[in-house]
Amino acid sequence: MAEHSPEVYVLVLPDDESASDAHALVSTAGRVAGPGAVAAIVVSSGPHEELASQLLTAGARCVTLASHPSMVRPAQTEQLLSVLVQAIAAVCDDQASALFLFPATSLGDELSARSAARLGGTALGRCQEISIDQGRLVAHRAAFGGRVDVKLQATGTRSFASIRAARGGGTAPELAAAGPGAIDRQRVRMLQVPGPLPAPMEVDYSTDTAQAQPLESARVVVSGGRGMGGPEGFEQLRALAAALGGVVAGSLPAVDAGWVPVASQVGQSGKYVTPCVYVAVGISGTLQHLAGIGEEVPIAAINSDPEANIFKEAQVGIVGDWRTVLPLIVEAALSGRGDGATDSDARATEQERT
Amino acid sequence: MSVKVDVLISGITDPKWPLQERDLEGPGAIGPAISRILSPFDEAAIECALKLRDANKATQVRLTVACSAEDLGLMRTVASFRPDQLRGLVIPQEFFWDAQALSQLLGQAIGGGDAAADIVLIGREFGDCDDGAVPPCLAEALGYPFAGLVQEVRIGVDGKFLVRERGNVRESLRFRNQPVVASVTNAKSNRLRYPLMKNVMAAKRERMDMTPSSTEGLPRHRVASSVILRRPKLRSASACVLLSGPDAQQAAQFMASVRRLLSSHG
Numbered sequence: 001m002a003e004h005s006p007e008v009y010v011l012v013l014p015d016d017e018s019a020s021d022a023h024a025l026v027s028t029a030g031r032v033a034g035p036g037a038v039a040a041i042v043v044s045s046g047p048h049e050e051l052a053s054q055l056l057t058a059g060a061r062c063v064t065l066a067s068h069p070s071m072v073r074p075a076q077t078e079q080l081l082s083v084l085v086q087a088i089a090a091v092c093d094d095q096a097s098a099l100f101l102f103p104a105t106s107l108g109d110e111l112s113a114r115s116a117a118r119l120g121g122t123a124l125g126r127c128q129e130i131s132i133d134q135g136r137l138v139a140h141r142a143a144f145g146g147r148v149d150v151k152l153q154a155t156g157t158r159s160f161a162s163i164r165a166a167r168g169g170g171t172a173p174e175l176a177a178a179g180p181g182a183i184d185r186q187r188v189r190m191l192q193v194p195g196p197l198p199a200p201m202e203v204d205y206s207t208d209t210a211q212a213q214p215l216e217s218a219r220v221v222v223s224g225g226r227g228m229g230g231p232e233g234f235e236q237l238r239a240l241a242a243a244l245g246g247v248v249a250g251s252l253p254a255v256d257a258g259w260v261p262v263a264s265q266v267g268q269s270g271k272y273v274t275p276c277v278y279v280a281v282g283i284s285g286t287l288q289h290l291a292g293i294g295e296e297v298p299i300a301a302i303n304s305d306p307e308a309n310i311f312k313e314a315q316v317g318i319v320g321d322w323r324t325v326l327p328l329i330v331e332a333a334l335s336g337r338g339d340g341a342t343d344s345d346a347r348a349t350e351q352e353r354t
Numbered sequence: 355m356s357v358k359v360d361v362l363i364s365g366i367t368d369p370k371w372p373l374q375e376r377d378l379e380g381p382g383a384i385g386p387a388i389s390r391i392l393s394p395f396d397e398a399a400i401e402c403a404l405k406l407r408d409a410n411k412a413t414q415v416r417l418t419v420a421c422s423a424e425d426l427g428l429m430r431t432v433a434s435f436r437p438d439q440l441r442g443l444v445i446p447q448e449f450f451w452d453a454q455a456l457s458q459l460l461g462q463a464i465g466g467g468d469a470a471a472d473i474v475l476i477g478r479e480f481g482d483c484d485d486g487a488v489p490p491c492l493a494e495a496l497g498y499p500f501a502g503l504v505q506e507v508r509i510g511v512d513g514k515f516l517v518r519e520r521g522n523v524r525e526s527l528r529f530r531n532q533p534v535v536a537s538v539t540n541a542k543s544n545r546l547r548y549p550l551m552k553n554v555m556a557a558k559r560e561r562m563d564m565t566p567s568s569t570e571g572l573p574r575h576r577v578a579s580s581v582i583l584r585r586p587k588l589r590s591a592s593a594c595v596l597l598s599g600p601d602a603q604q605a606a607q608f609m610a611s612v613r614r615l616l617s618s619h620g
Contacts, residue, residue, distance in 0.1 A: 017521070078499065106486070110502050113453060113487040117494035122575040123453045126485040139576075142584070144482040145366070147373050149582045152451060155574055201499075202528040214521070220616070244612070252394060258542025262505065262519050269395075269479060269539070276619040277612055286369065298615045300608065301594075314594045316611040318604050328605035 005132050006097035006159070008033035010060070011084065011111070014044040014051060015075035017216065018103030022051065023058035024165035029101050030059045031166070032130050037061060041091060043084045045071035052188045062187045064091050070197050074205075078198040081111055085118050086193035095157075099130070099137055102162040104272070112160045121158035130161060146268060146287035164272060215264065220246025221275045223266055225289070226253035227282025227303060228322065234259055236326045237281060243333035246275065251289050267292035281322050285310030302326065357413040357509050359403045360464045360471035361437075362492075364420050364481030365428045366393040390421075390428045395477025397546035399538040400435060402475055402507045404547065410509070414438045416471070418463055420445050420456075420481070426562055433557035434549035442564040449567075450483040454575045457491035459567045466496065470533055473514055478503055478537040489537035498535045501527050505541040 010029045012022040022040075029038040040060040042048055044067055052063040066087035071079050092098055100115065102108035104126050116123035124130075129140040137159050139152045215221060222241040224234055234248065241248045250260030252267055266273055267289045274294035280301045283289060285308055293299065301314040302322050311317050318325050367373070368389040392400070400417070407413040416439040417432055419425065423444050433440055443463050449456050464471065474496070480488035486502075493500035504527075506517040516527045516536050538544065549557075595611070597604040 077502075106503055109486045110490045110500070113490040114494055114500070116575075117454060117457075117491050123487045123491060124576060125453060125487040141485070144373065145369050147584055149584045150451070150483075151582075152576050154576050202530075204526040204528075206524045206526075207522055244616075252540060256394065256540050256542060256545055262539065262541050263521050268485075277615045279612065288369070296619075298619060300612050300615065302608075306596075311594045311596065315592070315615065316595045316597065316608065318597050318608055320601070320604070325601055325605055325608075328602050329608055332605045332609040 005033070005135055006099045006137060006157075007092065008038050008099045008101065009088075009092065010038055010040045010055075011100060011102045011108075012040055012042040012051065012055065013080070013103065013105075013107060013111070014042065014046070014048050015080070016103060016105055016107045017214075018105045018108060018165070019051075020217075021103065021165045023054050025101065025103055025163075026055055026058040026060050028163060028166045032099070032101075032132065035059060039091070040064070041066055041084075041087050043067070043080055043087060045073050045075055049188070056187055060187075062189065064189045064191050066090075066191045066193060068193050068195060068197055070195060072200045076201055076203070077107065077110060078201065080107075081114055081118075082197050083193050084111060084115055087191055088115065088119060090191060090193065091189075097135070097157045098159070100158070100160045101130075102160070104162045104164040108162045112162045116158075116160035119158060119160075120156070121160050122154040122156045124152060124154060124159050124161035127161045127163050130163065142268075142291065146291045215247055215249055215266065215271045215273050218247040218273065219276050220244040220279070221249050221266070221273050221277075222246050222279045222281070223249040223251065223283060224254055224259065224281050225251040225283030226257075227284070228254065228259065229282070230257075231259045233282070233322060233326070236322075236330055239330045240279065240326070240333055243330065244279075246279075249273070251283050251286075265292075273297070280310055280314070281326065283310055284308045285313055302329075355410065355412060355511060357406065357410060357473075358469075358471040359406055359413060359415050360474045361399050361403045361415065361417045362420065362460055362464070362474065362476040362480070363396045363400070363417060363428075363432060364393065364477065364484070365390040365396065365425065366482050390425060392428070392431060392546070393477055393479065393481070394540045395479055395538060398505075398540045398544040399475040399477050400432070401544040401546045402504075402538055403437075404435060405544075406507060406509055413509075416464075417441075418443050418460070420450075420460065421564075422447065423564055429562045429564075430557045430560070433560050433562070434554040435547075436549075436553050440563065442562055444564055444566045446567075446569060448577070449569065450481055452574055452576050453484060453487035453491045454495075455569075455572050456480070456484075457488055457495045458572060459569065460488075460492055461495035463565070463567065464496075472509065472533055473507065474498070474533065474535045475507070476535065476537055478539045486537070489535060493535035496533070496535060498533050499529060501529075501534060501536045503539045504536040505539060506543050507536065507538075 040055045040063045102112040113123045124139040127139040137154045222237045249264045249266045255265045268291040278299045299314040301310040301317040306319045403415045415437045417437040419442045476489045501516045504516045508515040514529045
């Protein structure tokens, strides 16, 4: 059993989709370790001094920039893993209790698990919350499709977990505005790990013609589910999204059916989104889907089933056939109708669910 | 060209089956009476394997189902797809909370050496207790390279090609001579086919091979200290406002509400 609280490290992956939230991950880690107690390790093929500055401003006590001259671009997982493992060995005392936090992305999840396996640590998986109880790490996770909360305890001294960065702690531009001149050079370490690296994988890249727009930064997400019944309705969703300045997404069944790209899937096994509003059309509202929508995000729903679970989660809803109402909503969005309707107008004809 | 494909299946509790307090038998355990089905990722992995066999009749599809001794229903579902080999690997429930220990059990079960598969397919999430840690841990346990979130697999004389998407970019990964572990995610291209009715009936009569796993001496890395049924947390303090009236009026009010939400949360 660990007698002292573990050292907390944040692993930053500039080549990953999580890169823009790296500072938020430091803030999140600070809530586990305490202010100023988090060390950051950046693993990349290129220099990232500005990122180091942001991480220090976000609260990291020190930053290690780890790289290898032979890393290929775009970065490949096997090489990132090799550099990461060597960097941890160089930076961390292998006798000391430690927690390594990765971003909750597919790359972060994979590197977290594989690092744990290679370094003899504990793979805690994707955690919702991590706490330290009498020096021992406790991870809180959801399981069984979000229906069960489980508390896991690590049995070893080194633990590896991925976690979603909490909002707050400043935005990247705000932190950048603090100025690179604020860097304390003694707190930034350049580390070139010794070779050899695994040989690069043979990879052919092609750009998908059905381009998926980034969901994580979208202000509005318009999402369709099994109730859409086919790809045709997604044209309407795209029109609505365009009118609102948003992007289109889908639930797992919609992806299975090929109506939206895999990269547009929202849910426990897809993307996690935090738009200003989430419009759900033909989506029943399973826990697995809702797990991909931030808890603070308001939902506006359209579903033909008045008993659909989505209406327990939404702020406003229409019980009806999307084929009838969606074209009218798109028309209202494009023409600006609905701007003049006030809350009292809406509530005069509403009925509240109990 | 003879090809061996190992597929590891976990199953999940049927999401339509409401969990009750009595179903939680204790820390780490979920009662055996719960109806279990294939997860979307199990299905995708099975379909990828069957497609490989469709393309090359010399392909052997070997399915291993990680289960409890009572999981005959799930076994028969899998059997209806007529794999070349099928066995149930009985694993104590508490091991499902430990990705590394579970991976080592799975790795021991599918083995290596002459019997080693050319490719190991596994759903991107392995069961109810995993969110993606088991497949990469399995690759580490076997010492194989790992490809995550694969959607399509093709095997030819020029190697194994694994296709996946990363944002807007489609990647085709090529592995030549070494075995590889691929976690499979759902996509239109790997929707599981319907089994033939005659195979479904044959599976009902089939004797299932259930093998206990050897857990003695296996190091544990994490344990579930408590499992609690989650109480739904309401997103909003107020109930959902359901609109009514003529369709055009509802549409206008819906848009008004969306714009109000945007201005208050934007």
